[in-house]
Each structure stands twice: as structure tokens, then as C-alpha cells.
Amino acid sequence: MLSLRNICKTFNMTGAKEDERVALDHINLDIEPGEFVTIIGGNGSGKSTTLNVVAGSITPDSGDILLNGESILKLKEYQRASYFGRVFQDPMMGTSGDMSVLENLEIAYRRGRVHSPFVWGFKKENKEDFIRELKRFDLGLEDRLNQKVGVMSGGQRQALTLLMATMRNKPTxxxxxxxxxxxxxxxxxxxxxxxxxxxxxxxxxxxxxxxxxxxxxxxxxxxxxxxxxxxxxxxxxxxxQFDLTKQILLLDEHTAALDPKTAKKVLELTDKIVKENQMTTLMVTHNMKDALTYGNRLIMFNQGHIVLDVKGEEKKKLTVEDLLKKFDVQI
Amino acid sequence: MPYIVSVILNILTSGVPCILLALGIFITYRLLDFADLTAEGSFLVGGCLALSLIKLGVNPYLSTLVALIGGGLCGYLTSVFYTKLKIPKLLCGIITMTLATSLALIIMGFTRADEPFTNLVSLGIKDQTIYSVFYFGEKMYQPLIKTVIMVVIVFIVMVAIYYFFGTEYGMAIRATGLNERMGKAQGINTKRANITALVISNALIGLAGAMYCQDLRSVDVKTSTGFLVVGLASILIGEAIFGKRSFKNKLISISLGSILYFTIITVSIELGFPSELKNMLYAILIALALSIPLVQSAINTYKKKRKVEHYA
Structure with missing residues (x-):
């Protein structure tokens, strides 16, 4: 279980009161294992900041983050990577363009593990695993393992990043x-x-x-x-049976930079992976329809506060109009 | 020995140590995307350490090893400026390079009893270098033996570099250099990756300095001036002419680039280009190397056009 306790974050703390921008104002949030949470909200409402605080890219001014009851606030971003898989808005961000698909996958496979300077980085059995995984997701990448990621389209890169964020070697x-x-x-x-x-x-x-x-x-x-x-x-x-480290997937508007058709494909792929692995997922999106279609919990942010939090059956009844109404009231 | 052979050996004895220099710069400049100006500093420190220790009677191979470590320490200093003090990348290198000039004076000062600092160390006839240990037989074969030793050392180092950057950690370093954000998200300690790469890079440059200066048998504070440009030019020329398809291909391209660079310089000077104006030659070469991709694409479009006309 992932819990945020009284998280506060203010940007531009230069001393001048009028420059300050409150991104998160005493956020309290509990996310149960297996929940697929979609997060919506206007620009600067704090939804991406929440994700970055969880992943460790941004240090909160106050508050605590608990993973299964243990504080992870002191862990650095790279140390938290063993618990969180991430996909960014920018397709260039999640993969290394000058490296091949195989190399990218090898790095992702060792996420949160020791990178040994004495062990050769390419393993035959891993390669077979990767080909099997890639085939399962029907990306057409299984024959292009040695191609550089830089020459691929944004959609393919984003799909690959998604795979890299969810695929990981079993913990020892x-x-x-x-x-x-x-x-x-x-x-x-x-x-x-x-x-x-x-x-x-x-x-x-x-x-x-x-x-x-x-x-x-x-x-x-x-x-x-x-x-x-x-x-x-x-x-x-x-x-x-003792394995408690269930991976949590953090998706930060990962389809925003893609064309509608590709975006839909990537979203369906996301849904498939999340359902198959029963992953706890936090997905930030600008598209209200997507926020309603996918996931089993919806959270709406406004000016650093959580203004809407619906789950299960209640969420299914929600419509885009309801959400828009809520939006209007805030603005 | 025929004239042409002596020219070739002349090219190789300067070019082969500079392969290591070019590879060191390649690691920071290309793999880490870190314009590291430490290079000239670590080159100088490497050369000074090796020659000063030899002058003090230490085994030449041990001295060269110390030079390698000294270069690595220069790199570590730069990485501390960058990771701990958060100084911009370019300035970190400049600081270390400036510092290295004084460090060299102190190191060389140990060879003189009468003065604390000195800016020149040259070896006597009796002082052994890593090359002269193996000098047997006639004097005319000495340059040949020297070249062979250089090639052997460089080859071993290249294999080691190739292996290291193919291991799990080497791969992590490459990923960090290309995309630091991704590195962090994939659980790579990017700070440590930066430090490791800088240390390895400058250790190689220190070794290059030691090998180069032992060939000259003398070193002064100005020896290293211009070597950053030499390394960069080797990378650019090599990649432009011999390609950069894979990591192995890049390593070989850079090595050939370094040799080619010295070939052009030496041949121009042999043909009568005034050696005082060497820097002009360097500048022209780099400008040419940088424009090769443009020329290549122009040739390609011309070829395509010809093809279209042919079918039309």
C-alpha cells in the first residue's frame, strides 16, 4: 500500500510571496494494492507533482510517503526505482535513443538491481525472454532488437518504455x-x-x-x-509467497504526445499489462474520457487539493458531463 | 632504414599513444556527453609523474602505472566539482586543467634538489623508459620495437574498454550519458556513473601522456598544449571517415582517426609546410573533419538525382 501523508510542496520559494506557487497543499492519499487510479486536473493543479514526489524526482517540503507502512522519503530517486516503473510524457525521456532495443531492455530488466562491472551485459536467456514479451504485446519489435531506438516513432518508443517500466527480473x-x-x-x-x-x-x-x-x-x-x-x-x-514488493506503475500523461490512434493503442496496451500483472497504477491524463474508461478509481486535483475521489461502482456511473461540471465549479 | 619507413614509424610513435588520449576524450565527450577540458591537465600530470618518477629511479612500468592513477585522480577531482559542488560541466574541467599546471610544477620539482619547482624534466641516457627496457640489438630497430610496445599496450587497453562498456555497469554508464533522467528512473546511480566514467577517461589520458612523454624523453609545462584538439580531431575525423555504426566500430574508427590525423600533419610538414604554423593546420583539419558529413550528404543527394535522371 502506498500512502501520502500531509504532503506539501511550494515552487518558487524565493522569498517574495507573490511569486510562490503552491503545487500540493496537505495531500493525503492511500492507494490499495491492485488499484488502477486515473488522475485528472487542470494545468498546475499538482497531479504531475504528486507523481514526481512519489518517484523521488521532487522532494516535498513536508509530509511523508509510506510504502507498505515504511517511509521511503529518504530514499533517492534511483533507489526508489526498484519499486516504481515510470513512463514520461516525452517519448524521448524513457528510452535511450542511441542504444538498441536489446540494450534498453537489458537495462530495464536490471532495474533496482546491482549493475556489476564484471558481468557481461548481454545474456542469451534474457534475449529469449524479451522476444517472447515483445511478441506478446504485438509491437512488431521482436525482429528489430538490434535497431537503435532513436530511429523509431514516438508511439513505438512509448510502448517500449511501457514494457520497460513493467518488465523486471524477479527479485532474488x-x-x-x-x-x-x-x-x-x-x-x-x-x-x-x-x-x-x-x-x-x-x-x-x-x-x-x-x-x-x-x-x-x-x-x-x-x-x-x-x-x-x-x-x-x-x-x-x-x-x-513472502514477496511483498509489488511493482507500482507511474504514468505521467504518457499518451499526451502521441496522435489519437497511437494514443489509443498505447492505452489499450497499458490496460492489458496492468490487468495481467494486477499492478498498482497511477495514471495522470488530460483526457477525461480515458480517465473514465480505464481504471477503477478516479481522483481530481485542483490547486493542490484533491477535490474528487471516486471508486468502483460509483466511478462507473460518472460521465464526462459530471466531470466538466465539477471542473467549472472550481474555475 | 629507408626514408619512408622512418616517416611511418615517426607517425606511429606519436599517433599510437594519442589513440588512448582520443579514447579517453571519446568516453567523456561522446558516451557521457560531458565536454571535459580536464584532458590536457591529466595528460600533463601523467607525463610529469612518469618522467619524474623515472628520473628518481623508479621502475618505468611502475611509474607509468602511477601516471595512470594520477590521471584518474584528476578525473575524480573534476567529477567531485561536478557532482558534489554542482559546478557547470565545462567549468569543472577548466578548474582542474588550471590546477594541473601548478601540480605539474610541484611534481617535477621533486626531481631537483636545489629548487622546489621546475618546469622541465628530461631523461638522461641512463634512465630507462618502458620502451628502452626492450631495446636489443642494433640501434636502427629501436623505433620499431618502440612502436610494437605501444601497439601492444593500446590494444590491451582497447580490449579492456570494449569489455567494460559491454558489462552491466558499462551499459548503465552509457545509458546515463545518453539520458540521465532515464538512468535514474531505471535505478542507476547516475552520480557514481559520472564519477566512474570521468576517472576511467582521465586515467587513459594520463597513460597516454606517460607514453607520449617517455617517447620524447622530456616533458615541460607546455607539452600538453593543444592535445585536447588532437583528441577531438581524431574522434571527428575517425567517425566521419570510418563510421560509427556500433561501439566496436567506433573504437576502431577513433584509433584509425588518430593515426590518420598524425599522418596528415607529418606528411604536410615533410612536404614543406612551416612547422611553426602547426596550429593553422590543426584548425583547417578540424574544420574539414566537421564538414565531412555535409559533403557526404551532398554527394548522396547528387547520386540520387543522377539515378532519377537516369530512369527518367
């Missing part, structure tokens, strides 16, 4: 343990014990089973490989 068991201790609401030593009580026997069991299979002379090499992979999956599942 060590990371699962770390985040479980950090984010579970239990006592720290208790959480560690709970994890170890499951993890250690499971690991032992896995190793013993492996030994048995390896010493079995009746099996071919391929069969052995298959069986060990199956056992590993079983072991992995046991560890994954």
Missing part, C-alpha cells in the same frame, strides 16, 4: 527476505524468523532432491535438467 530470494522484513507489519526479528523457518528447510529439501536426481543413472541429461527445473519452481513458489 535475498531481496524477498529483505523486503519482507522491511515491509511486513510484524516485528522485525519475528518476520526474519518466519521467513527463515520456511526458507531454510525448503532450500535443504531442494538441494537433497537435486542430489538424488543427479546421481540417478537411468535419466538422460535433458530429463535431469527438466526435473531439477521443476523442483526449483516448487521451491521458488514457497519463497515467493
Amino acid at each position: 530470494h535475498k531481496m524477498v527476505r529483505r523486503d519482507y522484513i522491511k515491509f511486513s507489519e510484524k516485528d522485525k526479528s519475528l518476520a526474519a524468523k518466519e521467513f527463515d523457518d520456511v526458507y531454510e528447510p525448503a532450500k535443504k529439501e531442494y538441494k537433497e532432491k537435486c542430489k538424488v536426481i543427479k546421481s540417478d543413472k537411468n535419466l538422460t541429461f535433458e530429463q535431469k535438467k527438466q526435473q531439477i527445473a521443476d523442483i526449483y519452481d516448487e521451491f521458488d513458489k514457497k519463497v515467493r
Whole structure:
């Protein structure tokens, strides 16, 4: 769960009162896991600032940001990247134009991980994964892995950024343990014990089973490989039940720079990815129709305040006219 | 030895160390998008450290290693100015470069007992360099041996650079240079990436300085003047003529560019161009190199036009 507590942010704090612009005024917001929130509001109402505060690009003047009950305010932008995937308004922003599709994907795959200076950056098995992912999203990029991203259209770049923001290597068991201790609401030593009580026997069991299979002379090499992979999956599942670091997707007007047809395609792709992975998502948009069509919660900002917050059934009943009325009243 | 061979060896002994210089500048200028003026400073510091240590009786290879580290420290200083003190990129390099001139005086001062600072160190006949360690046989083969040693060192360094920028961290550095915002969003510590790239770049330039000055067997404060231009010109000429399709291609292009640059300079001077006016030659070369893409596109449009006319 992502919570904002009393977040305030004022720009142009030069001393002169008339220059100051309040972007966020005591914002309180709780976002449940799995929610797809669309955020609308006029220019300068604070919607993009909210996203930037969450991601760490902007430091708030006061208030706190909690992720699963733990404050992440002190984490730097790059450290928060392991919890947030981001897509920007500018298609040039999210990808590196002079690098190939493959290189961009490799970097995204290691988001929030250590980049080792001793490990070769291209892996064969990753490449197969990427091709499978790209095929699934039907972007026509799977044959163009070695092409530079710079020569692609804005829509393709934005779709690629979206894929990069949502695709990530599974956290290692060590990371699962770390985040479980950090984010579970239990006592720290208790959480560690709970994890170890499951993890250690499971690991032992896995190793013993492996030994048995390896010493079995009746099996071919391929069969052995298959069986060990199956056992590993079983072991992995046991560890994954502790995985609390669900990714949160931050979309900052990511279709604003695209033509209507491409924008629609990218939005549908977004919806598909979010639904498939059950990702918690915050989407800022200027298009009220999109804000109503997609997502299961809608928030409207005005001058640094949240003026509308509807969920579920209530949101389904909303129409563009209702929203416009609300807009008129504010202005 | 025939005249032509001696000219070629002459070109190679200046050109090959400058490949490292060009690669160092390439890392900051192209990969990191950081116009790093530290280059001349670290080149000078590298040269001074190597020669001063050799003069004091240290093993030449060890001295060259220290020169490499010294260059790297210059780069670290620049990166501290940039990341910690938030000074604009261009000024960071200028500060270090200015500082390096005085540093060189202090370093060279250690070779003299009577004065604290001096602006010239030249090796005696007995002082060994990384090249003279391997001088066997007749004197006429010495330039050849020297060139071979240079090529071997540069080749090893190039392979190391190619490997490093293909690793996970090298890739992260490249991404940071191209798009810092994306780097941060993808969880890359962009500050550290900047520092690492600057240190590597200037370490290479320091090594280049050490190799170049050991070839000359002397160094003074003015030795490094103009080498930033040499490195930039090598990159521009190389990329314009030999292409920049992939990372490997870029590395090779720059190396060939550096050699080509020295070929043009040496040949012009051999043909009678007054060597006092070298700087004019440098300027003309860079202007030409920068205009190559324009000429290429003009040729392409002309070819297309011809084709259309042919079919019409």
C-alpha cells in the first residue's frame, strides 16, 4: 500500500510571496494494492507533482510517503526505482535513443538491481525472454532488437518504455527476505524468523532432491535438467509467497504526445499489462474520457487539493458531463 | 632504414599513444556527453609523474602505472566539482586543467634538489623508459620495437574498454550519458556513473601522456598544449571517415582517426609546410573533419538525382 501523508510542496520559494506557487497543499492519499487510479486536473493543479514526489524526482517540503507502512522519503530517486516503473510524457525521456532495443531492455530488466562491472551485459536467456514479451504485446519489435531506438516513432518508443517500466527480473530470494522484513507489519526479528523457518528447510529439501536426481543413472541429461527445473519452481513458489514488493506503475500523461490512434493503442496496451500483472497504477491524463474508461478509481486535483475521489461502482456511473461540471465549479 | 619507413614509424610513435588520449576524450565527450577540458591537465600530470618518477629511479612500468592513477585522480577531482559542488560541466574541467599546471610544477620539482619547482624534466641516457627496457640489438630497430610496445599496450587497453562498456555497469554508464533522467528512473546511480566514467577517461589520458612523454624523453609545462584538439580531431575525423555504426566500430574508427590525423600533419610538414604554423593546420583539419558529413550528404543527394535522371 502506498500512502501520502500531509504532503506539501511550494515552487518558487524565493522569498517574495507573490511569486510562490503552491503545487500540493496537505495531500493525503492511500492507494490499495491492485488499484488502477486515473488522475485528472487542470494545468498546475499538482497531479504531475504528486507523481514526481512519489518517484523521488521532487522532494516535498513536508509530509511523508509510506510504502507498505515504511517511509521511503529518504530514499533517492534511483533507489526508489526498484519499486516504481515510470513512463514520461516525452517519448524521448524513457528510452535511450542511441542504444538498441536489446540494450534498453537489458537495462530495464536490471532495474533496482546491482549493475556489476564484471558481468557481461548481454545474456542469451534474457534475449529469449524479451522476444517472447515483445511478441506478446504485438509491437512488431521482436525482429528489430538490434535497431537503435532513436530511429523509431514516438508511439513505438512509448510502448517500449511501457514494457520497460513493467518488465523486471524477479527479485532474488535475498531481496524477498529483505523486503519482507522491511515491509511486513510484524516485528522485525519475528518476520526474519518466519521467513527463515520456511526458507531454510525448503532450500535443504531442494538441494537433497537435486542430489538424488543427479546421481540417478537411468535419466538422460535433458530429463535431469527438466526435473531439477521443476523442483526449483516448487521451491521458488514457497519463497515467493513472502514477496511483498509489488511493482507500482507511474504514468505521467504518457499518451499526451502521441496522435489519437497511437494514443489509443498505447492505452489499450497499458490496460492489458496492468490487468495481467494486477499492478498498482497511477495514471495522470488530460483526457477525461480515458480517465473514465480505464481504471477503477478516479481522483481530481485542483490547486493542490484533491477535490474528487471516486471508486468502483460509483466511478462507473460518472460521465464526462459530471466531470466538466465539477471542473467549472472550481474555475 | 629507408626514408619512408622512418616517416611511418615517426607517425606511429606519436599517433599510437594519442589513440588512448582520443579514447579517453571519446568516453567523456561522446558516451557521457560531458565536454571535459580536464584532458590536457591529466595528460600533463601523467607525463610529469612518469618522467619524474623515472628520473628518481623508479621502475618505468611502475611509474607509468602511477601516471595512470594520477590521471584518474584528476578525473575524480573534476567529477567531485561536478557532482558534489554542482559546478557547470565545462567549468569543472577548466578548474582542474588550471590546477594541473601548478601540480605539474610541484611534481617535477621533486626531481631537483636545489629548487622546489621546475618546469622541465628530461631523461638522461641512463634512465630507462618502458620502451628502452626492450631495446636489443642494433640501434636502427629501436623505433620499431618502440612502436610494437605501444601497439601492444593500446590494444590491451582497447580490449579492456570494449569489455567494460559491454558489462552491466558499462551499459548503465552509457545509458546515463545518453539520458540521465532515464538512468535514474531505471535505478542507476547516475552520480557514481559520472564519477566512474570521468576517472576511467582521465586515467587513459594520463597513460597516454606517460607514453607520449617517455617517447620524447622530456616533458615541460607546455607539452600538453593543444592535445585536447588532437583528441577531438581524431574522434571527428575517425567517425566521419570510418563510421560509427556500433561501439566496436567506433573504437576502431577513433584509433584509425588518430593515426590518420598524425599522418596528415607529418606528411604536410615533410612536404614543406612551416612547422611553426602547426596550429593553422590543426584548425583547417578540424574544420574539414566537421564538414565531412555535409559533403557526404551532398554527394548522396547528387547520386540520387543522377539515378532519377537516369530512369527518367
